Every structure is written in C-alpha cells, then in structure tokens.
Amino acid sequence: MTAAPFPAAPVGDAPVGTGPSPSSIPTGGTDTGGVHADHDRLRRVRALAAEVLADAPAHQRELFDVRLSKWWPDLWEGLAELYPAAAAEDLGHRLVTLAATSFAGRDSELHHLDLVRTLSPDWFQSQSMLGYAAYAERFAGDLAGVAGTIDYLHELGVTYLHLMPLLTPREGDSDGGYAVADYRSVRADLGTTEDLRALATALRHAGISLVLDLVLNHVAREHEWAVKARQGDPKYRAYFHVFADRDEVDAFEATLPEVFPDFAPGNFTWDDDLQGWVWTTFNQFQWDVNWGNPDVLFEYAGIVLFLANLGVEVLRMDAIAFMWKRLDTNSQNQPEVHAIARTLRALARIACPALAFKAEAIVAPADLVQYLGQGRHYGKVSDIAYHNSLMVQIWSMLAAGDVRLAVEALRGLPPVPPTTSWVTYVRCHDDIGWAIDDTDAWRSGLNGWEHRKFLSDFFSGEYPGTPARGLVFQSNPATGDRRISGTTASLTGLEAALAAGDGSAVDTAIARISLTYALIMGWGGIPVIWSGDELAQLNDPAWDTEPGHGADNRWAHRPRLDWALAERRHEPYSIQQRVFDALAHLQRVRSEQPQFHASVPARITDVADPAVLPVLREHPLGPLLGLYNVSDSWRAYPWQSLAALGLESGVDRVSGDRLTYGDDGNLWLPPYGFRWITAG
Numbered sequence: 204m205t206a207a208p209f210p211a212a213p214v215g216d217a218p219v220g221t222g223p224s225p226s227s228i229p230t231g232g233t234d235t236g237g238v239h240a241d242h243d244r245l246r247r248v249r250a251l252a253a254e255v256l257a258d259a260p261a262h263q264r265e266l267f268d269v270r271l272s273k274w275w276p277d278l279w280e281g282l283a284e285l286y287p288a289a290a291a292e293d294l295g296h297r298l299v300t301l302a303a304t305s306f307a308g309r310d311s312e313l314h315h316l317d318l319v320r321t322l323s324p325d326w327f328q329s330q331s332m333l334g335y336a337a338y339a340e341r342f343a344g345d346l347a348g349v350a351g352t353i354d355y356l357h358e359l360g361v362t363y364l365h366l367m368p369l370l371t372p373r374e375g376d377s378d379g380g381y382a383v384a385d386y387r388s389v390r391a392d393l394g395t396t397e398d399l400r401a402l403a404t405a406l407r408h409a410g411i412s413l414v415l416d417l418v419l420n421h422v423a424r425e426h427e428w429a430v431k432a433r434q435g436d437p438k439y440r441a442y443f444h445v446f447a448d449r450d451e452v453d454a455f456e457a458t459l460p461e462v463f464p465d466f467a468p469g470n471f472t473w474d475d476d477l478q479g480w481v482w483t484t485f486n487q488f489q490w491d492v493n494w495g496n497p498d499v500l501f502e503y504a505g506i507v508l509f510l511a512n513l514g515v516e517v518l519r520m521d522a523i524a525f526m527w528k529r530l531d532t533n534s535q536n537q538p539e540v541h542a543i544a545r546t547l548r549a550l551a552r553i554a555c556p557a558l559a560f561k562a563e564a565i566v567a568p569a570d571l572v573q574y575l576g577q578g579r580h581y582g583k584v585s586d587i588a589y590h591n592s593l594m595v596q597i598w599s600m601l602a603a604g605d606v607r608l609a610v611e612a613l614r615g616l617p618p619v620p621p622t623t624s625w626v627t628y629v630r631c632h633d634d635i636g637w638a639i640d641d642t643d644a645w646r647s648g649l650n651g652w653e654h655r656k657f658l659s660d661f662f663s664g665e666y667p668g669t670p671a672r673g674l675v676f677q678s679n680p681a682t683g684d685r686r687i688s689g690t691t692a693s694l695t696g697l698e699a700a701l702a703a704g705d706g707s708a709v710d711t712a713i714a715r716i717s718l719t720y721a722l723i724m725g726w727g728g729i730p731v732i733w734s735g736d737e738l739a740q741l742n743d744p745a746w747d748t749e750p751g752h753g754a755d756n757r758w759a760h761r762p763r764l765d766w767a768l769a770e771r772r773h774e775p776y777s778i779q780q781r782v783f784d785a786l787a788h789l790q791r792v793r794s795e796q797p798q799f800h801a802s803v804p805a806r807i808t809d810v811a812d813p814a815v816l817p818v819l820r821e822h823p824l825g826p827l828l829g830l831y832n833v834s835d836s837w838r839a840y841p842w843q844s845l846a847a848l849g850l851e852s853g854v855d856r857v858s859g860d861r862l863t864y865g866d867d868g869n870l871w872l873p874p875y876g877f878r879w880i881t882a883g
C-alpha cells in the first residue's frame with residue numbers, strides 16, 4: 204500500500220505542516236556542535252523515522268514526527284551524557300528506529316490511550332488514584348485469577364495494580380522474581396504473554412492501570428546474556444562488570460556497602476566460567492549489567508517498549524540507584540542513573556506516552572528527590588518515586604509517639620516538580636530499613652544511631668512492652684543496622700493483641716492501622732496498599748517452608764491472600780470489616796477532595812503538640828489540614844492554629860462532622876485519631 208503524502212513537523216517553532224519533508228533532508232551533516240548540530244541531528248532522525256514508517260497511515264506518521272521533534276532533544280541529552288559522541292549518535296539512531304517500529308506495532312486501543320494520557324498528563328497524580336501491590340500467585344493463583352479479583356479491587360477503590368515480578372525468572376531462588384531469566388516471557392505457572400496482554404486490557408477496561416517491575420540493574424546468571432558471556436562471547440561479557448583481578452574488586456569494595464550482608468556478603472562473585480569476578484550487588488545469582496555499554500541500554504529500551512505494547516502502564520524501575528558504578532564511591536545515585544532514566548523516559552514519550560515510570564530508589568532523603576527530577580533533569584526523569592522517607596517516619600512516629608523527627612526530615616526535603624507524584628506506602632514487599640539522617644535526628648534532639656537501634660528493638664519485639672512483632676532482616680554487626688520484616692498488622696500490635704486475647708489492644712491496633720493508612724492517603728501521591736493489609740493479615744508463620752524462601756524472612760510479610768478471611772469483611776464488627784471498610788472509606792473521601800491531587804504540596808504547619816502531625820495542603824479551592832495523633836493518649840490541637848487557616852468552623856471530611864471544641868478551646872484527638880479538615 205502506498206502511503207498518502209504527509210505533512211512533516213518542522214524543526215523548531217514553525218507551525219506543523221510548513222517544515223521540510225524529512226526525506227528531503229540530507230542525512231550527512233557535519234557535527235560542529237551547538238544549535239546547528241542539534242538541528243542536523245534532529246533532521247537525520249526524523250528522516251530515519253519517516254523511512255521506518257513509510258507504510259504507516261499519514262496521521263500516524265505525523266503524530267510520531269511531532270513527538271520525535273518534541274522529545275528527541277531530551278533523548279539526545281541523556282545519551283550525550285552517558286556515551287562518547289559517536290556511540291551516542293549511533294545509539295540514538297538505533298533507538299529512533301526501534302521506537303518507530305514499536306509505535307507502528309502498537310495496537311489501536313493503546314494508541315488511543317496515548318492520546319488520552321497526553322491530554323491529561325496528570326492522570327497518575329489524581330486524588331482518585333489508589334494502588335494495590337501483590338504477587339499474582341499469592342493474591343489470585345495466576346494471571347487469569349487476577350482478572351477475577353477486579354470487583355474486590357473496586358470495592359477498595361483501586362486504580363493501579365502493581366503485580367510483583369512475573370517475567371520468567373531463574374529456577375530455584377529468584378529473589379522473588381527479581382532475578383529475571385527472560386524479559387519477554389511470563390512465568391509459565393502464571394500464564395503466557397497473551398494472558399498478560401489480556402489481563403492488562405481487562406484491568407484497563409475496569410479503570411485499573413497495570414504496573415510491572417522493570418529489573419534493570421541485574422539479570423539472572425541464567426539469562427541468555429549471562430549464558431553467552433559464560434560461553435566466552437566477548438560481546439556479552441561486555442554486558443557485565445567482570446574483573447579478572449581481585450585487586451580491582453577490592454578497590455571497589457573499599458567504598459561499597461552490602462545490601463544483603465547475611466545471605467550474600469560482598470558485591471562480587473567469582474565465576475569459574477568467566478574466570479573473573481562479576482559484580483553482584485544483590486544475590487550471587489543476580490549479575491549487575493553494565494550500563495556504560497550502549498548495547499545494554501538498547502536491549503532495555505526494547506524491553507520497555509515490548510512491555511508497553513503489552514499494555515503495561517507503569518514501569519517500576521527496580522533498584523535504579525545502583526545502575527551506574529564509580530570507583531571511590533558507594534556506586535549509588537550516580538548522576539548517570541538520571542541520564543538513563545531521562546533517555547528511557549524520552550523514548551517512551553515518543554513511542555508510547557501512556558507509559559509512566561516509577562523509580563524504586565530506597566535511599567537517603569537528600570538523594571531521594573533527585574529521582575523526581577532536580578536541576579537539569581527537572582521534569583525529565585521518572586514521574587513517580589517511592590516516598591521511602593515518609594514510610595520510615597511513619598514507623599518512627601508510631602514507636603516514639605512523637606512527630607518531631609518526622610517534622611525535621613519531611614520539612615527538609617526539597618520541593619519536587621509539580622508534575623510528579625510520590626508513591627506513599629506503609630510497607631511493601633521489602634524490609635524496612637531505618638533511613639534516618641543523623642543531622643535530622645540531632646536537630647530533633649535524638650542521636651541517630653540510638654534511635655535506629657531503638658526502632659529495630661521496638662519493631663522486632665525486643666523493646667520492653669512493645670506491641671510490635673516484626674523480624675530482624677539482615678543484621679549487620681559492622682554497621683549496627685537491623686532492618687525489619689513484618690506486615691502492618693503485626694507491626695502495629697494486632698498479632699500481640701490477638702495472642703493475649705486483649706480486646707482493647709485489638710481496638711488500638713486497628714486504630715494504628717487506620718492511622719498509618721490515613722497518613723499515606725493524606726500525604727498526596729499514589730497510596731499503595733500491600734496485599735493483605737486491607738484484611739489486617741498477620742505475619743505468615745510458615746514463611747520459611749517454601750523452597751528458596753528459608754533464608755529470607757521478607758516472605759513473612761508476603762502472605763498468600765486469605766480469601767476466607769476476605770469473606771469476613773462482610774461480617775459487621777469483625778477485624779476484617781473494620782480495617783477493610785476504614786481503608787475503602789478513606790479512599791472514597793480522599794477521591795472527592797481536590798486538595799489531595801499530587802501537584803498540591805504537603806506542608807507541615809504549626810506543630811502545637813509533639814504528638815500531632817499537622818499536614819497542610821493549600822489549594823485555590825481552599826486549604827485542607829490533616830491532623831494525625833501518633834500517640835496513645837488524647838491530644839489537643841489549638842483553635843487558634845485552625846483559625847489562622849480559616850478552618851475554625853470547618854468540617855472533618857473523614858467523619859463528615861463539623862468541628863467541635865473542648866471547654867478549653869482545643870480540638871481534641873483520641874489516641875491514634877486523625878482528621879482531614881476543610882472549610883466546609
């Protein structure tokens with residue numbers, strides 16, 4: 204079929220349709236640098252895309268050309284930061300060809316979604332977004348089973364479903380699927396790629412975006428690239444960081460922390476086949492890939508577009524902080540990781556703009572905000588990032604019954620771009636590590652080391668009188684770190700209360716669960732419920748009985764969803780009914796308040812009581828003040844502070860009641876109580 208003539212998008216600001224046709228543009232061009240070189244480069248890639256799309260309908264060729272013209276500069280700047288000019292140029296051409304090919308193969312429903320999302324680029328910032336995260340098999344058996352849970356997810360108000368790694372992993376221990384052996388097929392016991400496409404489609408029709416992991420720091424030792432490297436293919440050996448010499452390894456080790464000091468000490472693994480040490484930040488079977496090699500970026504670009512064309516709407520960039528290595532550093536948060544994110548993001552904006560990126564960077568507060576784009580990467584990297592700092596502070600506030608450290612830490616975070624969003628979460632499939640800054644601790648009158656120790660003692664159940672029943676994960680005697688595993692219910696005291704048969708302690712634990720979820724729903728962003736928390740599921744006592752799980756107690760908080768327990772959500776006054784309905788109710792309320800849109804900053808205002816966290820969200824439609832009592836006693840918030848915001852005769856949106864005051868003029872909050880107050 205011959206394509207109709209199509210009006211090419213111009214380079215620069217001229218109106219669409221008046222520019223030169225890409226195919227009439229000479230593809231040679233001397234690279235003199237500066238604006239002319241930029242124009243030449245853009246002309247060349249537009250011509251390239253026009254060739255690839257020669258048989259596509261005119262409107263599609265125009266659309267691709269407009270997007271390429273808009274986003275190529277971002278893509279190029281990312282590449283130019285990562286690679287020498289010639290390699291960057293060559294890779295740029297390969298990526299544009301790839302993007303155009305993938306665009307041509309994208310199905311019409313997804314093209315339509317691209318259009319819709321381009322018109323509402325804030326879709327993932329909406330206050331109606333609510334996330335749910337689960338392992339497909341532990342939640343619903345397989346992919347078809349997941350499709351059968353849509354009504355359940357709707358009951359909670361879920362609009363975003365993160366299914367834990369489900370691409371084909373290595374056999375045996377695969378770190379919960381984070382050791383991928385093949386990115387282009389689905390784990391056989393879960394279904395096929397066509398089942399994945401069908402699930403993504405069913406979810407989308409139900410208003411739920413599918414979120415999948417993109418494990419891009421490492422592959423399984425059994426992945427084809429690693430197999431070929433082990434067979435001696437130099438092309439693939441160069442996909443990894445391999446050192447023949449132990450001295451080189453030791454030079455890196457001198458400044459590297461250990462992620463799994465218990466079961467995978469060190470950061471390198473000797474491999475007989477390679478006759479060398481290969482970089483393995485995580486487990487010995489997870490080989491870190493070398494992003495300094497442009498071929499690696501090209502491979503992952505293909506995987507990104509493949510997943511996007513299956514209908515995945517958000518990619519979680521796993522362990523993104525570790526992707527670039529540099530001697531004499533901890534090889535985390537290097538500037539190049541942002542250039543990589545920028546490149547992949549720009550590529551997706553050209554080929555499949557419905558796709559959003561989420562950074563999984565569990566790093567110190569100061570490094571965290573970089574992942575949403577600061578400085579020259581402003582607005583150009585991930586759209587979404589995990590608010591690890593908020594998560595840590597929630598647990599710290601609960602243990603201490605005091606908000607002052609949280610106030611220091613959260614106030615100290617630089618502003619994030621208004622086009623981005625946090626994922627807020629109480630806990631996830633990973634352990635909780637005490638990412639608390641010593642200076643923040645000192646400013647709030649604490650010693651950082653002692654406070655971290657206190658938190659580990661408190662949540663592992665060792666601290667006298669603590670209601671928490673967590674497990675210590677990766678105790679590191681060298682640093683004193685002891686991370687914590689546990690479900691929300693077990694960490695907030697429900698397990699201990701049930702064991703003691705103490706009804707009032709059960710009530711307190713439920714109040715704490717509701718408070719933690721109110722905090723993440725009230726902060727702004729996408730709050731994510733970890734599967735089972737909505738039913739107050741406890742730690743799985745048999746967590747170590749499945750093959751490959753024995754050494755990793757994170758499986759204690761990844762229980763299979765107990766569907767018998769889920770039925771109890773319909774039984775009035777059952778624990779499940781109280782927790783499930785509390786979460787669903789909070790989301791219903793939240794979705795009606797525009798102040799919760801992620802573009803509205805959360806600001807900690809007047810701290811009148813060290814046990815009450817006041818979070819203000821100022822919106823042109825009026826302010827919303829969240830008040831959270833993190834202690835086990837009644838606490839007051841002064842009328843004057845509410846009056847200063849014009850909220851003294853406001854309404855608490857959670858209960859629907861107008862505010863009433865004690866005789867002393869204070870608004871009183873019960874133990875672990877909270878309010879979302881608007882003017883009414």
Ligand code: GLC
Nearest residue numbers: 378379381418485521522633
């Ligand atoms: C991320 C995952 C974690 C995994 C690690 C290595 O941090 O959340 O579960 O162990 O990456 O892939």
